[in-house]
Amino acid sequence: MKKTFFLVNAVIIVLAGCAGSRAFDVDKELDYCLQQAQKTLSSLKDPAMIPRSIAHGDTAWRLVNYRDWTSGFWPGILWYAYEVSNKEDWKAAAEKSSRSLFPLVDSSAIDHDIGFQLFCSVGNGYRLTRDSTYRQILLRAADSLATLFNPKVGTILSWPRKVPGVDWPLCHNTIMDNMINLDLLFWAAKNGGGKRLYDIAVDHAVTTMKNQFRPDYTSYHVVIYDTATGRKIKGMTHQGLNDSSMWARGQAWAIYGYSMVYRETRDPQFLDFAQKVTDVYLSRLPEDGIPYWDFDDPGIPQAPRDASAAAVVASALLQLSTLMSDEPKAKTYYVKAINMLIELSSERYQSREINDAFLLHSSGHKPNGGEIDASIIYADYYYLEALLRLKNISENNKPL
Numbered sequence: 585m586k587k588t589f590f591l592v593n594a595v596i597i598v599l600a601g602c603a604g605s606r607a608f609d610v611d612k613e614l615d616y617c618l619q620q621a622q623k624t625l626s627s628l629k630d631p632a633m634i635p636r637s638i639a640h641g642d643t644a645w646r647l648v649n650y651r652d653w654t655s656g657f658w659p660g661i662l663w664y665a666y667e668v669s670n671k672e673d674w675k676a677a678a679e680k681s682s683r684s685l686f687p688l689v690d691s692s693a694i695d696h697d698i699g700f701q702l703f704c705s706v707g708n709g710y711r712l713t714r715d716s717t718y719r720q721i722l723l724r725a726a727d728s729l730a731t732l733f734n735p736k737v738g739t740i741l742s743w744p745r746k747v748p749g750v751d752w753p754l755c756h757n758t759i760m761d762n763m764i765n766l767d768l769l770f771w772a773a774k775n776g777g778g779k780r781l782y783d784i785a786v787d788h789a790v791t792t793m794k795n796q797f798r799p800d801y802t803s804y805h806v807v808i809y810d811t812a813t814g815r816k817i818k819g820m821t822h823q824g825l826n827d828s829s830m831w832a833r834g835q836a837w838a839i840y841g842y843s844m845v846y847r848e849t850r851d852p853q854f855l856d857f858a859q860k861v862t863d864v865y866l867s868r869l870p871e872d873g874i875p876y877w878d879f880d881d882p883g884i885p886q887a888p889r890d891a892s893a894a895a896v897v898a899s900a901l902l903q904l905s906t907l908m909s910d911e912p913k914a915k916t917y918y919v920k921a922i923n924m925l926i927e928l929s930s931e932r933y934q935s936r937e938i939n940d941a942f943l944l945h946s947s948g949h950k951p952n953g954g955e956i957d958a959s960i961i962y963a964d965y966y967y968l969e970a971l972l973r974l975k976n977i978s979e980n981n982k983p984l
């Protein structure tokens with residue numbers, strides 16, 4: 585449906601186009617998320633255990649401990665619930681859950697995920713409370729993440745361990761997901777951690793931009809470098825279909841990552857790049873705006889979708905649209921993001937009575953058979969973040 589204009593009325597957003605109009609009630613969807621989160625919170629018996637995913641056809645959360653790479657998303661959801669509601673119960677739950685992650689900084693980073701784990705949880709906690717304990721944890725986490733930076737390569741080592749088919753430790757690996765962890769480094773550089781952390785984040789973004797994309801701006805999930813010389817050895821996949829395919833969530837991390845790097849640096853090369861990686865993703869989406877798990881799966885249209893990638897992209901594009909001076913393009917991204925949220929909020933994608941998550945139909949690690957067509961906590965986190973961003977943009981009348 586071609587959209588020609590949009591109207592914002594409080595938090596009811598009306599998209600109008602040549603094929604009719606669609607209204608989107610942001611507050612209603614935020615209420616839905618809080619109701620589902622309340623069900624999950626009530627079901628958790630052990631506060632040290634964190635919800636990660638619900639298998640297709642199941643109703644029980646698979647729980648993990650603080651070491652799991654997804655451990656930051658549930659406390660992050662609790663912080664967003666507090667932000668939406670301003671209710672102390674959510675704050676108390678968010679604080680408790682965030683504190684359970686503190687031991688992550690007691691030993692050196694075992695991989696790049698420390699940024700996901702602590703910035704989504706404690707990072708949101710600090711943003712909303714300014715609690716100095718959270719600030720100290722985040723600064724230690726950023727220093728820990730920075731120990732994985734290899735200056736010869738110019739990127740952070742994502743997995744300091746053996747990766748199948750890769751000659752460890754002679755090889756340094758960097759995965760696209762690692763872009764998200766730069767947010768922690770940028771934050772730390774502004775909050776007493778030193779300019780070195782900013783420089784590492786920018787080096788990582790520039791090196792990844794040079795080496796982790798094909799000429800059409802689709803991304804490799806993994807790039808392997810020579811640890812000693814920094815030479816690029818090859819691009820490959822880990823969670824995608826194959827080494828030359830566009831894995832949906834990998835591209836989503838790229839869109840989110842370069843939007844955030846532009847927000848932090850205001851360097852136009854990153855704005856240009858964020859648009860390039862976005863445009864190839866948008867140009868290949870199915871009509872409903874929710875990608876298949878990998879854009880090159882020959883099983884499309886029977887292949888599983890990935891609602892998590894759609895949620896990540898919706899959130900990224902809402903933010904990117906507020907940073908752009910090219911108004912027509914900003915408006916295109918804004919409208920596309922809202923259409924993604926409308927689809928995610930439909931009965932096709934919301935879990936509703938099926939289980940306690942917010943969303944259905946995400947794909948975690950299809951090649952190894954993990955979390956296919958499932959409810960996954962990071963889909964819920966970015967969906968809620970996107971709804972909150974949309975509410976903030978609407979209420980604060982930020983420029984588009």
Ligand code: GLY
Nearest residue numbers: 761823833948949
């Ligand atoms: N490795 C993080 C992800 O599945 O996106």
